[in-house]
Ligand SMILES: Nc1ncnc2c1ncn2[C@@H]1O[C@H](COP(=O)(O)OP(=O)(O)O)[C@@H](O)[C@H]1O
């Protein structure tokens with residue numbers, strides 16, 4: 241259940257006086273999601289998603305919402321925030337910041353094949369290039385500084401072997417981040433959490449439904465076509481290779497072992513490179529980035545597991561999954577996509 245803040249008809253009507261979206265035809269809460277209250281909203285003008293931000297403050301929203309707006313304007317299929325009549329991207333609803341964005345077509349593909357991975361890889365590269373002239377900047381708030389802050393809090397709570405792995409990997413990443421090679425890697429706005437549940441695919445006829453304003457991309461081969469990327473609320477400026485590594489670690493993993501599935505990973509990296517070829521330095525540091533991507537989510541999952549927030553409503557994700565992935569990326573003979 242993910243409607244933490246309920247909105248009644250009168251409250252919705254009042255909120256919509258700030259927009260020019262016409263009459264409400266349908267309004268319903270979205271059951272999935274863990275951070276925010278989300279609702280599907282259909283009006284005379286089309287289909288939208290209304291989000292009430294439960295944790296993010298008004299000061300934190302401009303980077304995310306402007307990034308989505310910028311990417312949508314550059315033909316990257318992402319939810320496009322709808323401007324209010326006063327020109328603002330969000331306002332206050334029931335005492336919390338809230339926005340309306342366009343609805344993407346499709347549903348998450350939780351068992352992706354190589355075709356899905358290629359679609360995502362290619363669009364990720366397009367997204368990176370489209371973000372080059374985005375004027376706002378905010379670092380990835382779940383990067384090295386955050387790891388350095390929280391690892392000391394969680395290391396007393398894990399077993400000896402995990403503690404060794406946590407501290408060794410933190411030291412490895414500190415050295416990597418301090419290197420001249422790292423500084424020279426290209427970067428810009430990144431999604432930073434492009435997991436399977438943050439991408440929509442539409443199948444067959446379903447691809448034609450929706451608001452008609454959001455085109456679906458991709459080949460017809462598998463019947464599934466990329467609907468778009470959403471949930472940009474972990475986005476930040478980072479190395480593009482980190483974003484690719486986070487995405488590969490989730491989309492191309494063998495769930496039982498944590499190892500990379502060579503075919504899916506190969507297709508994702510190939511498709512990414514068909515738009516933005518990786519440099520020699522990026523190829524050399526592919527393993528380090530796969531490790532960084534795994535470490536980021538192992539740390540956040542350990543943190544959520546051992547230090548749950550008071551208001552947390554859902555079971556935290558399993559940290560062991562990313563521990564297995566990290567161990568695999570450290571020891572794998574030659575991770576797919578790397579030149580070394
Ligand atoms: N712009 C959108 N278009 C279509 N569906 C969306 C859109 N935004 C969110 N959703 C749907 O809402 C669900 C919850 O969104 P999500 O961003 O994961 O919530 P939370 O931020 O609470 O984790 C998604 O699984 C997806 O089905």
Ligand SMILES: N[C@@H](CCOP(=O)(O)O)C(=O)O
Nearest residue numbers: 274275433435471537541557
């Ligand atoms: N993808 C992360 C969790 C981030 O939360 P989200 O549901 O808002 O994407 C993980 O799997 O640990």
